[in-house]
Amino acid sequence: MARVAGVSVATISRVINKKAGVSELAAAKVAKAIEELDYQPSLLGKNLRRSHTKLVIVFIPTISNTFFSKVVLGMEAKAHENDYNIIICDTRSEKAIEHKYIELIRNRFVDGAIFLSSSLESAEMIKLSQNYPIVQCCEFNDDIDVPCVSIDNEKAAYEITKHLIKLGHKKIALITADDKLNASSMYHSARLREQGYKRALSESKIRANEEYIKRGKYNFKSGQLAMNELLELKSAPTAVFAVADTIAIGALKACRGKGLEVPKDVAIAGFDDISFSTMVEPPLTTIAQPQFDLGYKAMELLIERIGSGTPQRRKVILEHELVIRGTTF
Amino acid sequence: MARVAGVSVATISRVINKKAGVSELAAAKVAKAIEELDYQPSLLGKNLRRSHTKLVIVFIPTISNTFFSKVVLGMEAKAHENDYNIIICDTRSEKAIEHKYIELIRNRFVDGAIFLSSSLESAEMIKLSQNYPIVQCCEFNDDIDVPCVSIDNEKAAYEITKHLIKLGHKKIALITADDKLNASSMYHSARLREQGYKRALSESKIRANEEYIKRGKYNFKSGQLAMNELLELKSAPTAVFAVADTIAIGALKACRGKGLEVPKDVAIAGFDDISFSTMVEPPLTTIAQPQFDLGYKAMELLIERIGSGTPQRRKVILEHELVIRGTTF
DNA sequence: TTGTATGCGTTATCAC
DNA sequence: GTGATAACGCATACAA
Numbered sequence: 164m165a166r167v168a169g170v171s172v173a174t175i176s177r178v179i180n181k182k183a184g185v186s187e188l189a190a191a192k193v194a195k196a197i198e199e200l201d202y203q204p205s206l207l208g209k210n211l212r213r214s215h216t217k218l219v220i221v222f223i224p225t226i227s228n229t230f231f232s233k234v235v236l237g238m239e240a241k242a243h244e245n246d247y248n249i250i251i252c253d254t255r256s257e258k259a260i261e262h263k264y265i266e267l268i269r270n271r272f273v274d275g276a277i278f279l280s281s282s283l284e285s286a287e288m289i290k291l292s293q294n295y296p297i298v299q300c301c302e303f304n305d306d307i308d309v310p311c312v313s314i315d316n317e318k319a320a321y322e323i324t325k326h327l328i329k330l331g332h333k334k335i336a337l338i339t340a341d342d343k344l345n346a347s348s349m350y351h352s353a354r355l356r357e358q359g360y361k362r363a364l365s366e367s368k369i370r371a372n373e374e375y376i377k378r379g380k381y382n383f384k385s386g387q388l389a390m391n392e393l394l395e396l397k398s399a400p401t402a403v404f405a406v407a408d409t410i411a412i413g414a415l416k417a418c419r420g421k422g423l424e425v426p427k428d429v430a431i432a433g434f435d436d437i438s439f440s441t442m443v444e445p446p447l448t449t450i451a452q453p454q455f456d457l458g459y460k461a462m463e464l465l466i467e468r469i470g471s472g473t474p475q476r477r478k479v480i481l482e483h484e485l486v487i488r489g490t491t492f
Numbered sequence: 493m494a495r496v497a498g499v500s501v502a503t504i505s506r507v508i509n510k511k512a513g514v515s516e517l518a519a520a521k522v523a524k525a526i527e528e529l530d531y532q533p534s535l536l537g538k539n540l541r542r543s544h545t546k547l548v549i550v551f552i553p554t555i556s557n558t559f560f561s562k563v564v565l566g567m568e569a570k571a572h573e574n575d576y577n578i579i580i581c582d583t584r585s586e587k588a589i590e591h592k593y594i595e596l597i598r599n600r601f602v603d604g605a606i607f608l609s610s611s612l613e614s615a616e617m618i619k620l621s622q623n624y625p626i627v628q629c630c631e632f633n634d635d636i637d638v639p640c641v642s643i644d645n646e647k648a649a650y651e652i653t654k655h656l657i658k659l660g661h662k663k664i665a666l667i668t669a670d671d672k673l674n675a676s677s678m679y680h681s682a683r684l685r686e687q688g689y690k691r692a693l694s695e696s697k698i699r700a701n702e703e704y705i706k707r708g709k710y711n712f713k714s715g716q717l718a719m720n721e722l723l724e725l726k727s728a729p730t731a732v733f734a735v736a737d738t739i740a741i742g743a744l745k746a747c748r749g750k751g752l753e754v755p756k757d758v759a760i761a762g763f764d765d766i767s768f769s770t771m772v773e774p775p776l777t778t779i780a781q782p783q784f785d786l787g788y789k790a791m792e793l794l795i796e797r798i799g800s801g802t803p804q805r806r807k808v809i810l811e812h813e814l815v816i817r818g819t820t821f
Numbered sequence: 822t823t824g825t826a827t828g829c830g831t832t833a834t835c836a837c
Numbered sequence: 838g839t840g841a842t843a844a845c846g847c848a849t850a851c852a853a
Binding site: 176205208209210 | 849
């Protein structure tokens with residue numbers, strides 16, 4: 164390249180990076196050579212030289228949850244504003260996959276990471292955060308000092324349960340994705356939502372009934388299963404709060420399968436406001452999270468942290484919204 | 493690192509890469525130093541040296557379509573088998589974003605690319621393919637010589653339309669995502685599906701009615717909109733084939749909105765078999781694609797191509813399956 | 822304004 | 838078995 168342009172590599176670097184102090188003649192020669200060779204500067208050399216890659220990785224438990232994909236959109240927006248690119252890593256909630264990709268941050272292939280969920284123990288997460296710029300988004304361990312952005316899960320769950328109570332319901336079930344047996348659950352938010360649910364109940368002097376709490380996974384099937392069990396109870400609940408829309412939609416289907424009408428026979432509330440929520444019949448009452456902003460803000464924190472180097476301990480809480488639709492009356 | 497281990501960098505490299513010919517003493521010294529410094533070899537240097545990154549990029553029109561996410565799962569499986577990692581790029585069907593990420597392949601940051609859709613002109617795609625290892629998956633321009641893997645879209649659409657006809661339907665509408673005005677549509681498959689639909693019709697001597705063909709976008713809303721228009725026709729169709737499940741589900745909702753029963757009043761067929769298809773009521777009749785295999789095979793072709801360097805022209809067609817569920821009787 | 826030389830962190834070649 | 842050393846492609850300090 165330097166040869167065909169007839170100038171030194173230094174000059175080439177200068178024109179490519181639009182540095183001042185290059186004669187028009189030289190610039191023209193370089194431009195011509197670039198054209199001729201269809202030349203593209205290698206990122207490999209550049210990265211090694213400046214020892215950062217302008218790449219960040221985001222860990223996502225599953226790419227197929229539309230909730231997360233909207234959050235990622237916000238991350239991308241902020242990232243692009245700052246010339247960063249994103250690697251999305253679908254961990255499928257598997258520890259092994261997550262660890263494999265964490266290598267990428269330890270070997271400096273990415274400048275930082277955002278976790279939308281993690282199977283890491285708190286201790287591991289702390290150690291990672293001490294050495295590299297990372298932030299947590301939506302899901303986070305609240306016992307540790309890693310920057311994060313989220314909504315107030317406890318409060319949101321409290322509000323939606325309260326909504327159910329105001330409608331006159333007393334037998335309100337919870338379907339969650341927290342198995343509780345596992346001390347370090349993937350879904351800390353689920354636990355917070357359970358707390359909010361319980362607070363609303365106790366505030367209204369409704370005794371929490373352990374039979375009404377079903378613990379499964381974060382998907383349709385699990386919601387379906389749980390709802391079927393709930394409906395077989397001798398004293399079946401008249402309302403259900405599911406900690407995620409996917410779960411709630413499964414529950415909705417289970418009701419229909421048993422010939423029950425929603426919300427007449429049983430009211431259903433979800434959480435997240437994924438796009439499917441408006442497509443089911445009836446449309447789902449849920450908690451809307453500011454998905455885009457969540458991602459945008461998380462990326463902002465990360466970029467800040469990459470720039471400063473210092474792991475400032477920040478927790479950002481964004482506003483949620485109770486969206487009342489057809490599944491609750 | 494070399495200093496604290498008390499050996500040369502060459503030796504360090506040897507033990508890290510488990511090369512033969514290292515004394516136990518030296519190996520121990522290196523191991524100790526690694527432990528001490530929490531040392532991780534930099535991928536940056538390694539990449540520069542070997543001039544490849546073991547990274548491939550996959551272009552996806554939207555991360556939130558669960559159809560694509562399952563395909564990506566297959567890609568990841570094959571990639572991991574061969575020590576490759578994946579960058580997922582959500583292009584949002586935007587040319588600008590796609591072009592930005594194509595830089596990554598031109599500047600050798602990734603070893604290859606898979607396109608699950610593309611806004612590139614055929615000419616651009618050809619040129620790219622001549623210079624870099626790329627393959628197309630699911631969506632592809634069939635007029636050019638880029639390796640690809642897909643199902644037989646025309647045939648699948650033919651079969652599902654035929655299914656509708658066998659049920660006695662004669663007024664069969666099509667809702668597609670191909671706008672036809674745009675010569676190089678993102679969704680070539682949509683065009684093929686339209687062809688299959690038309691072939692089935694003409695084979696059964698049913699005159700294709702242009703009024704029955706609606707052209708919109710690849711999402712719920714668009715299906716809803718199109719269906720509403722269809723239902724306002726003086727002679728409304730009794731069956732609808734939507735070229736994607738997301739569209740079909742929108743159509744389903746539109747029917748319900750007008751008080752119509754599915755499949756009694758109008759039958760609906762989709763395409764893709766996304767996970768949500770079984771959650772709607774009634775569950776959706778559709779064409780199931782071997783999503784995982786599609787991705788797996790595409791990655792296989794790509795890795796082959798990266799290895800050989802020569803762009804062998806291969807088209808792989810996988811089997812689909814007609815899945816009859818509740819929306820057609 | 823331009824070129825030369827150096828280093829980023831690896832791996833590979835060669836000599837010891 | 839081991840250690841210098843060159844090279845990968847770039848950006849920069851310094852010299853010219």
